[in-house]
Amino acid sequence: xxxxxxxxxxxxxxxxxxxxxxxxxxxxxxxxxxxxxxxxxxxxxxxxxxxxxxxxxxxxxxxxxxxxxxxxxxxxxxxxxxxxxxxxxxxxxxxxxxxxxxxxxxxxxxxxxxxxxxxxxxxxxxxxxxxxxxxxxxxxxxxxxxxxxxxxxxxxxxxxxxxxxxxxxxxxxxxxxxxxxxxxxxxxxxxxxxxxxxxxxxxxxxxxxxxxxxxxxxxxxxxxxxxxxxxxxxxxxxxxxxxxxxxxxxxxxxxxxxxxxxxxxxxxxxxxxxxxxxxxxxxxxxxxxxxxxxxxxxxxxxxxxxxxxxxxxxxxxxxxxxxxxxxxxxxxxxxxxxxxxxxxxxxxxxxxxxxxxxxxxxxxxxxxxxxxxxxxxxxxxxxxxxxxxxxxxxxxxxxxxxxxxxxxxxxxxxxxxxxxxxxxxxxxxxxxxxxxxxxxxxxxxxxxxxxxxxxxxxx
Numbered sequence: 001x002x003x004x005x006x007x008x009x010x011x012x013x014x015x016x017x018x019x020x021x022x023x024x025x026x027x028x029x030x031x032x033x034x035x036x037x038x039x040x041x042x043x044x045x046x047x048x049x050x051x052x053x054x055x056x057x058x059x060x061x062x063x064x065x066x067x068x069x070x071x072x073x074x075x076x077x078x079x080x081x082x083x084x085x086x087x088x089x090x091x092x093x094x095x096x097x098x099x100x101x102x103x104x105x106x107x108x109x110x111x112x113x114x115x116x117x118x119x120x121x122x123x124x125x126x127x128x129x130x131x132x133x134x135x136x137x138x139x140x141x142x143x144x145x146x147x148x149x150x151x152x153x154x155x156x157x158x159x160x161x162x163x164x165x166x167x168x169x170x171x172x173x174x175x176x177x178x179x180x181x182x183x184x185x186x187x188x189x190x191x192x193x194x195x196x197x198x199x200x201x202x203x204x205x206x207x208x209x210x211x212x213x214x215x216x217x218x219x220x221x222x223x224x225x226x227x228x229x230x231x232x233x234x235x236x237x238x239x240x241x242x243x244x245x246x247x248x249x250x251x252x253x254x255x256x257x258x259x260x261x262x263x264x265x266x267x268x269x270x271x272x273x274x275x276x277x278x279x280x281x282x283x284x285x286x287x288x289x290x291x292x293x294x295x296x297x298x299x300x301x302x303x304x305x306x307x308x309x310x311x312x313x314x315x316x317x318x319x320x321x322x323x324x325x326x327x328x329x330x331x332x333x334x335x336x337x338x339x340x341x342x343x344x345x346x347x348x349x350x351x352x353x354x355x356x357x358x359x360x361x362x363x364x365x366x367x368x369x370x371x372x373x374x375x376x377x378x379x380x381x382x383x384x385x386x387x388x389x390x391x392x393x394x395x396x397x398x399x400x401x402x403x404x405x406x407x408x409x410x411x412x413x414x415x416x417x418x419x420x421x422x423x424x425x426x427x428x429x430x431x432x433x434x435x436x437x438x439x440x441x442x443x444x445x446x447x448x449x450x451x452x453x454x455x456x457x458x459x
Contacts, residue, residue: 014201025072032065039121068133075136090137097130109162127155135187148180222273230266285318289325304341320410324352353407
């Protein structure tokens with residue numbers, strides 16, 4: 001079943017609006033054939049037209065419907081930014097409609113098409129369907145109003161000029177004005193809505209990229225402030241030590257000891273910067289997830305009682321919330337997301353579940369819900385979360401939980417001395433105290449890996 005519906009549910013919101021709009025205008029082909037196709041065979045005061053005339057009118061209706069569908073498709077391509085405005089095609093369709101309408105008026109005046117009701121129905125109907133596709137190519141509302149007026153006059157003027165009756169011409173003008181205003185409003189609104197949705201989609205992607213770039217700049221400034229001065233001092237003292245060593249001066253040893261001290265101090269400061277970036281407060285991340293998902297139109301239910309957890313456990317779980325929330329926005333098309341935090345005997349359990357997964361594509365997107373944005377795949381994101389949880393002996397499970405749903409489960413054991421389940425007031429994350437979690441030399445687990453990588457994650 002998911003394969004049958006994946007072509008729709010696997011699309012983004014902007015993609016759904018575009019697909020719906022396109023097929024709406026493509027459906028005008030059978031609508032025009034149904035509405036206008038039976039007119040040539042209808043019986044009037046003078047009897048039905050000849051078979052040749054009826055077939056010719058039906059053929060013109062079919063060709064006109066296809067031309068309008070092609071023009072509408074190209075116009076929607078322009079609306080979505082895929083191609084230039086189809087000016088030449090629009091002129092060709094409008095010109096063809098006008099020329100054929102003039103020919104029908106001449107045949108009407110010559111007695112080949114004697115039935116006025118058939119002729120007026122074909123002329124007015126094709127004009128309105130042409131206006132429907134033409135409006136998609138226009139921008140300002142006043143241009144659409146000009147198009148309605150010009151279409152009405154271009155239909156009624158030749159009718160009156162060749163002597164087919166002023167009453168028929170006036171009736172056609174009034175009918176096209178009334179129908180043209182409605183169809184222009186509908187088509188113009190559809191084009192405007194599609195354009196707005198596309199711009200919102202691009203704005204959201206741009207906002208995510210700007211947030212990543214801003215974090216890169218902030219991280220770069222922090223490292224520059226920390227390392228710039230110390231590296232300059234190290235370079236000067238190293239040069240001085242070289243000069244003293246060449247002269248056989250014992251002070252060279254003292255200078256190198258000072259270089260070693262400054263290098264160790266720089267290493268400690270870099271660890272503080274990285275730790276400050278990597279730490280995440282669980283309560284802040286939960287509230288941020290609720291607000292961000294709600295602003296994106298995703299119903300977010302957060303069930304997380306305040307628990308007195310160790311800081312390192314809070315940080316690890318906060319990263320799970322941050323990265324899963326980020327990728328629920330970026331992947332799939334979720335309508336709801338549930339975040340549940342529960343305490344178990346000796347452990348704490350966090351689950352994040354969303355309904356944006358569909359079939360194989362959904363598994364990919366759902367895995368991405370635990371991934372890290374910024375160009376890395378879902379696999380590296382899951383590995384990153386498992387690495388963070390592994391630092392506190394935690395585990396991570398991710399996979400489909402039900403049709404169209406994906407669940408990420410993080411379980412972290414707690415030390416025996418931890419007071420699990422005791423309510424506490426959410427505290428504002430404090431600035432890390434230098435050297436609080438490391439001994440001399442800072443030989444923590446993350447430092448031994450030697451990786452001060454910057455995670456490109458949008459909170």
